[in-house]
Amino acid sequence: MKRLLRAVGVLLTSRITSPVVIGIFLIIYIVIAFFTEDALITQMELTRRSVVLVALLALLPLNIAGRIVAEIRAFIERRRLMYGNVAGSDPELFDETIEIAISPAFAGLRERLDVLGYRTRQTEHNLTAWQGGSIFPARQLFLFGVFCLFVGIFISLVTRTSYRGPVVEGVALPAPSGSGGIVERIRLEKSTGRILSKELIMEVAPSGKGDARTECGIYPPTRYHGSFVYPRFLGVALLVRFSAPDLPSAFEKHAILNIYPAGKEAPLEIPDSPYRLMVSMADPGDGSDPYVTGRMVFTFKLLKDKEVVFAGNVPGGGTFARDGYRLAFPDFRRMVITDFIQDYGVLFIWTAAILLGASFLYWLPVRLFFPRREMLFVRQGTDMIRACSRAEGNDRDHGGVFNEVLDLLDAGRAGERN
Amino acid sequence: MVAVKLIPHILSWAGIVLVLLRGFPGRRSVVTLTSISGFVIGVVGTFTLFRSFPGTVVFGIVTSALGVVFLLIWGISVASIYRSTGRGVTFLWVERLVNTSLCAGMVAAIAGVVAGAVGICRLPVTDKTVLGLSLLVPASGAVAYAVAYATLAIEKRLPKSFAVSPYGMPTAVAALLLFSSSSILRLDLFSPLSMKVMKFAHDFVHQFMESMLIPDHVFIQSYLWRYIGLLFGKEIGFWGGLFIWFTPALLVLLAGQFERLPPVAHIRQGAQRRKILAAAIRERRFRLVIPLISLLFFVAAAYQSRFPSVEYWDPKPIVVTATSSGEIIIPKKGEVDLEDGKLHKFLFNRGGKDARFFVLMGPAGQLTVDLDACAICKPDGYGQADGTVICYYCKTLIPLETVGKPGGCNPVPITFAEKDDGVHIDALTLINEWGNTVQSTSKIKEGGK
Numbered sequence: 001m002k003r004l005l006r007a008v009g010v011l012l013t014s015r016i017t018s019p020v021v022i023g024i025f026l027i028i029y030i031v032i033a034f035f036t037e038d039a040l041i042t043q044m045e046l047t048r049r050s051v052v053l054v055a056l057l058a059l060l061p062l063n064i065a066g067r068i069v070a071e072i073r074a075f076i077e078r079r080r081l082m083y084g085n086v087a088g089s090d091p092e093l094f095d096e097t098i099e100i101a102i103s104p105a106f107a108g109l110r111e112r113l114d115v116l117g118y119r120t121r122q123t124e125h126n127l128t129a130w131q132g133g134s135i136f137p138a139r140q141l142f143l144f145g146v147f148c149l150f151v152g153i154f155i156s157l158v159t160r161t162s163y164r165g166p167v168v169e170g171v172a173l174p175a176p177s178g179s180g181g182i183v184e185r186i187r188l189e190k191s192t193g194r195i196l197s198k199e200l201i202m203e204v205a206p207s208g209k210g211d212a213r214t215e216c217g218i219y220p221p222t223r224y225h226g227s228f229v230y231p232r233f234l235g236v237a238l239l240v241r242f243s244a245p246d247l248p249s250a251f252e253k254h255a256i257l258n259i260y261p262a263g264k265e266a267p268l269e270i271p272d273s274p275y276r277l278m279v280s281m282a283d284p285g286d287g288s289d290p291y292v293t294g295r296m297v298f299t300f301k302l303l304k305d306k307e308v309v310f311a312g313n314v315p316g317g318g319t320f321a322r323d324g325y326r327l328a329f330p331d332f333r334r335m336v337i338t339d340f341i342q343d344y345g346v347l348f349i350w351t352a353a354i355l356l357g358a359s360f361l362y363w364l365p366v367r368l369f370f371p372r373r374e375m376l377f378v379r380q381g382t383d384m385i386r387a388c389s390r391a392e393g394n395d396r397d398h399g400g401v402f403n404e405v406l407d408l409l410d411a412g413r414a415g416e417r418n
Numbered sequence: 419m420v421a422v423k424l425i426p427h428i429l430s431w432a433g434i435v436l437v438l439l440r441g442f443p444g445r446r447s448v449v450t451l452t453s454i455s456g457f458v459i460g461v462v463g464t465f466t467l468f469r470s471f472p473g474t475v476v477f478g479i480v481t482s483a484l485g486v487v488f489l490l491i492w493g494i495s496v497a498s499i500y501r502s503t504g505r506g507v508t509f510l511w512v513e514r515l516v517n518t519s520l521c522a523g524m525v526a527a528i529a530g531v532v533a534g535a536v537g538i539c540r541l542p543v544t545d546k547t548v549l550g551l552s553l554l555v556p557a558s559g560a561v562a563y564a565v566a567y568a569t570l571a572i573e574k575r576l577p578k579s580f581a582v583s584p585y586g587m588p589t590a591v592a593a594l595l596l597f598s599s600s601s602i603l604r605l606d607l608f609s610p611l612s613m614k615v616m617k618f619a620h621d622f623v624h625q626f627m628e629s630m631l632i633p634d635h636v637f638i639q640s641y642l643w644r645y646i647g648l649l650f651g652k653e654i655g656f657w658g659g660l661f662i663w664f665t666p667a668l669l670v671l672l673a674g675q676f677e678r679l680p681p682v683a684h685i686r687q688g689a690q691r692r693k694i695l696a697a698a699i700r701e702r703r704f705r706l707v708i709p710l711i712s713l714l715f716f717v718a719a720a721y722q723s724r725f726p727s728v729e730y731w732d733p734k735p736i737v738v739t740a741t742s743s744g745e746i747i748i749p750k751k752g753e754v755d756l757e758d759g760k761l762h763k764f765l766f767n768r769g770g771k772d773a774r775f776f777v778l779m780g781p782a783g784q785l786t787v788d789l790d791a792c793a794i795c796k797p798d799g800y801g802q803a804d805g806t807v808i809c810y811y812c813k814t815l816i817p818l819e820t821v822g823k824p825g826g827c828n829p830v831p832i833t834f835a836e837k838d839d840g841v842h843i844d845a846l847t848l849i850n851e852w853g854n855t856v857q858s859t860s861k862i863k864e865g866g867k
Contacts, residue, residue: 015500016500019496019500023493023496027489029618030485030489030591033614033617033618037617037794037825037826038621039617039618039621040618040621040622041621044625072830094683095678098681098683098684114481156629160629165780193639194639194642195638195639195642196633196637196638196639197637197639197640198636200637218633218637219631219632220631221631221635228631230631231633232634232638233634233636234636244846260636261636311781341631343629345629346629346630346631349629349630351629387683402683403682403683403688403691406683406686407686407688410686
């Protein structure tokens with residue numbers, strides 16, 4: 001049991017666990033790519049369905065969590081050593097460790113290191129010297145960022161649910177909870193921002209007691225009853241009335257048509273008949289957007305089998321009649337095809353982006369301009385000194401100083417012998 | 419002429435043997451014998467496969483073997499960088515295993531098998547009889563023996579400082595194998611890699627945007643969407659492919675550069691310390707030579723893949739018209755001979771819309787009619803060479819045996835009727851199919867939305 005626990009501990013804290021797991025997923029991707037064009041989607045679906053792959057994916061955040069714990073422990077241990085709070089030293093915590101005989105020069109070592117630009121601290125047993133700032137916070141931010149990223153991917157892949165529905169003015173929001181408020185208005189406006197060209201606002205009335213009025217925008221997506229509201233395509237909900245001489249009864253339907261921008265066609269089948277309508281929004285020609293202004297004229301083509309019977313334009317609320325055919329669009333409303341997504345992984349991924357950015361902003365100046373360099377001299381009994389050195393950058397310069405200091409101690413001892 | 423074609427492969431083989439001999443010092447006889455045996459097995463085995471299976475299968479097997487070699491190199495290069503930079507990461511048991519005769523023999527044999535297989539793919543295997551096989555065994559053995567022993571003689575004269583690190587050795591072997599295979603159109607790995615990268619980039623960006631709930635192009639500023647659109651083009655495939663192609667050699671180079679210098683704190687004579695460090699730095703620099711040369715071979719392989727010394731058969735499309743019944747009829751022996759095994763392109767126009775298609779007789783003697791476009795790429799069309807057609811947009815090779823089958827980057831097949839007077843194609847079907855294909859691939863270009 002103890003050995004098993006140790007093995008699990010090694011697996012979770014090893015630096016090679018994550019690359020190996022990522023490598024396995026890469027190989028699976030390559031294998032899938034041999035058989036299908038949609039390799040990424042297939043791999044995501046395969047992972048979602050396979051317990052083994054889910055467990056393997058879970059290893060990634062667990063491994064990073066293990067690394068965070070291991071690195072915090074190492075940092076605290078090194079800090080305690082550097083503060084002289086504990087006796088002894090762990091060679092694993094430093095780049096170089098050496099034991100040398102005690103020298104009379106040790107007494108003057110602190111002044112020497114001060115002159116060399118190191119900050120120093122001396123206790124009864126220890127002398128510590130250091131320079132620069134540690135990249136430990138950047139490393140931790142990085143590890144937390146990667147942890148959030150993997151957790152986000154894991155949660156998103158395993159738990160994401162998506163429901164698509166049309167959001168129509170004057171109709172209840174089709175939220176998965178089933179209790180969406182009435183959509184009072186849909187507004188599309190020009191945006192002056194650098195990223196979005198348009199602003200879309202869906203004004204939703206409260207659905208019940210305690211519920212607030214909500215305005216759902218584009219980005220960042222609004223949360224509504226636990227789901228992210230993700231607008232996908234714009235269109236029109238059009239009430240279509242159609243009758244033809246050879247049809248026994250008139251046809252009427254509220255059609256959801258994906259016809260934005262102007263000119264984009266959408267089909268509308270007339271059931272139990274050879275008829276089919278192709279509908280689009282006519283371009284007003286004055287540079288205005290009919291979806292924004294609400295002044296919509298619909299262009300249609302009526303097809304019987306493959307033949308075009310006739311084509312024309314009908315303004316919203318208008319009627320077209322010819323040769324016994326009658327086509328009317330008495331009501332039209334703005335519509336947005338919207339995805340309602342329950343996915344808490346997204347929050348983790350956003351957090352990861354912030355943490356990774358912060359980590360880089362901290363790491364770059366510290367690593368370039370004042371990297372951490374440390375030396376520790378610990379008295380071992382009455383006649384030995386253990387000297388340890390570690391550098392996070394400029395390690396050759398620091399190594400030179402370390403060796404110079406050791407030479408100084410050695411020379412002091414040689415002087416004493418003479 | 420055949421001998422000239424084989425020169426790059428023989429030189430690559432010699433390079434492989436040289437690197438193996440240096441990479442496994444003290445195991446010269448094992449490396450020499452197993453690499454020669456492997457080479458002969460590779461040649462004979464592939465020849466036997468050519469006798470038993472269609473060319474597509476054999477080329478597929480050899481390409482897969484090269485792909486596995488490339489993947490292994492990726493793994494090794496990542497391990498090398500971890501070993502160099504990661505405190506507490508050691509691969510002692512692996513390093514011990516590498517120094518055994520068994521490992522040396524296995525690596526040399528595998529390298530020999532793949533090199534032999536690649537070499538035989540260069541030759542036009544026309545004589546597939548047992549007699550041909552019995553001639554091939556001594557011939558390939560003699561070539562492998564001569565090259566290996568000549569290399570052995572050269573290796574003995576090289577200075578000791580010309581060292582090959584355990585990570586540099588497999589990188590160099592892979593680079594030489596890929597260089598050798600890149601001159602054979604159907605074994606080229608770089609072009610399919612670029613195509614897969616292009617597809618991955620498209621899928622990834624699409625999935626990323628959906629996962630992060632990023633709005634569609636309808637809501638995004640057009641200048642920004644143009645930048646996002648760059649991620650969907652063939653350029654991303656090319657540059658991404660280059661990145662993946664060169665990374666293993668670069669990682670091994672960096673691993674050599676980052677290798678920690680030996681500890682000298684226990685040495686109290688400054689001069690001796692400096693001497694040891696200088697020697698270690700010099701040795702480290704020498705170990706960079708092989709990864710650097712490997713990088714050059716990777717460059718050469720990518721260049722050969724990008725600019726192959728092959729002339730594609732790409733005839734000018736012949737304009738055709740439809741009959742009053744809406745049929746396009748192309749006689750089998752008219753302006754062109756449809757049954758000559760060559761790709762014949764045609765252009766049909768209706769209502770200002772052009773549709774480009776080709777007729778081809780496959781190796782099995784069956785005619786096929788296909789659009790001069792696939793369902794994935796921009797319709798840049800196809801050329802024909804060396805038992806394949808190539809998609810000009812993404813450089814994917816389609817074996818002639820699979821032309822006429824739908825899917826992937828294959829040309830989109832068109833329904834047709836083969837009659838005595840020629841090939842009959844429905845003009846409306848053709849124009850609609852072309853319109854649908856071009857429309858959907860344009861969507862991909864715009865960002866797959």
